[in-house]
Amino acid sequence: MNEKLSPLALASAGQAPEVTVSRDIIRRGLIIAPLIMVIAGVIWGLTGAWSAGLGLALVLMNFGLAAALISWAAPISLALMMGVTLFGFLLRLGLISLAVFLVRDVSWVSLPALGITIIVTHLGLLFWEMRFIAASLAFPGLRPNAQEYPSSSAAETP
Amino acid sequence: MEAIAQLIAAEMTPAELKNNAAAASAGYAYGLAAIGPGIGIGYLVGKSVEAMARQPEAAGMVRTTMFLGIAFTEALALIGFVVFILLKFA
Numbered sequence: 001m002n003e004k005l006s007p008l009a010l011a012s013a014g015q016a017p018e019v020t021v022s023r024d025i026i027r028r029g030l031i032i033a034p035l036i037m038v039i040a041g042v043i044w045g046l047t048g049a050w051s052a053g054l055g056l057a058l059v060l061m062n063f064g065l066a067a068a069l070i071s072w073a074a075p076i077s078l079a080l081m082m083g084v085t086l087f088g089f090l091l092r093l094g095l096i097s098l099a100v101f102l103v104r105d106v107s108w109v110s111l112p113a114l115g116i117t118i119i120v121t122h123l124g125l126l127f128w129e130m131r132f133i134a135a136s137l138a139f140p141g142l143r144p145n146a147q148e149y150p151s152s153s154a155a156e157t158p
Numbered sequence: 159m160e161a162i163a164q165l166i167a168a169e170m171t172p173a174e175l176k177n178n179a180a181a182a183s184a185g186y187a188y189g190l191a192a193i194g195p196g197i198g199i200g201y202l203v204g205k206s207v208e209a210m211a212r213q214p215e216a217a218g219m220v221r222t223t224m225f226l227g228i229a230f231t232e233a234l235a236l237i238g239f240v241v242f243i244l245l246k247f248a
Contacts, residue, residue: 115240
């Protein structure tokens with residue numbers, strides 16, 4: 001009864017909801033990619049269109065990497081998941097910085113278009129996804145697709 | 159302090175001063191913008207781990223909310239980063 005549980009031994013097994021969420025975000029991002037590139041192209045020209053594509057690719061890579069890291073660490077240990085999430089934040093920020101530094105002087109890149117696309121698509125895709133997630137969490141019986149949004153999974157100690 | 163400012167002003171042209179100020183501001187913008195989300199993500203994930211340990215059957219819901227929370231918090235760091243690249247390179 002008084003068995004002590006170590007936080008290092010706790011793990012969250014089962015389905016990985018963050019992978020589902022990020023896959024959904026990436027799918028929507030790819031759908032709206034041409035529209036975003038056209039809008040950026042109208043505002044900033046051809047360089048803006050290419051920059052918007054690059055910005056969107058960075059945002060989608062960021063979501064995918066975050067989900068992959070969490071879904072890899074959570075079944076091993078919750079403590080590892082916490083560490084991976086925090087250092088993953090630094091890693092992903094570093095990767096985005098590196099990608100932008102590498103292309104900052106390239107002729108086909110417009111930095112204002114790239115920056116604005118990163119912010120707008122990151123927030124826009126999140127709010128788009130939030131509509132479905134919020135509905136499925138608040139009203140599980142009314143969730144849009146029960147298979148697509150698992151609201152619970154078993155946590156277990158290995 | 160005033161002497162240092164006069165010395166800097168004497169040594170540098172206004173354009174150089176402006177460039178230096180922009181570089182310093184860009185560095186502060188990026189650094190400060192990364193600190194806040196770092197603290198926020200740490201707090202968010204810590205509380206999520208606590209919630210999953212207390213109520214394992216809700217782990218899926220907690221992880222979904224945690225992932226979205228991380229992404230929203232990270233948006234602040236991205237805004238800081240974009241301000242940085244615009245100040246520094248644009």
